[in-house]
Amino acid sequence: MTIxxxxxxxxxxxxxxxIVRALQRCAAPGAEPDRVVLIGSAxxxxxxxxxxxxxxxxxxxxxxxPEFACARGAALLAEAAPNPRAALPIPDSVV
Numbered sequence: 001m002t003i004x005x006x007x008x009x010x011x012x013x014x015x016x017x018x019i020v021r022a023l024q025r026c027a028a029p030g031a032e033p034d035r036v037v038l039i040g041s042a043x044x045x046x047x048x049x050x051x052x053x054x055x056x057x058x059x060x061x062x063x064x065x066p067e068f069a070c071a072r073g074a075a076l077l078a079e080a081a082p083n084p085r086a087a088l089p090i091p092d093s094v095v
Contacts, residue, residue: 009047016051023052037061039069 019042027033035058042048043062053060063069 012045012047016045016048019048020051020055024055032056033058035059035061037063037069039063039066041067 023036033056036052036056038049038052038060043066049060049062065072
């Protein structure tokens, strides 16, 4: 069996459309983003970036190591906190 890229895109197109609709629901009413950052595993699929760029008409940014973008951001916030233990309430049973 041979699978062509067009076949994969045909199967994935409805999923990309659903993700774009989910992004639309996240936006503030009447607001359009000036850029969209794709993180996690989303950037691995070029059709999604194309669909997002086409819908919102803005640049789509893929950071280095998109799988770790949230973890990196959390680490930067924790580092910047004046008292890291005060940044978030952590139960003593966890520490």
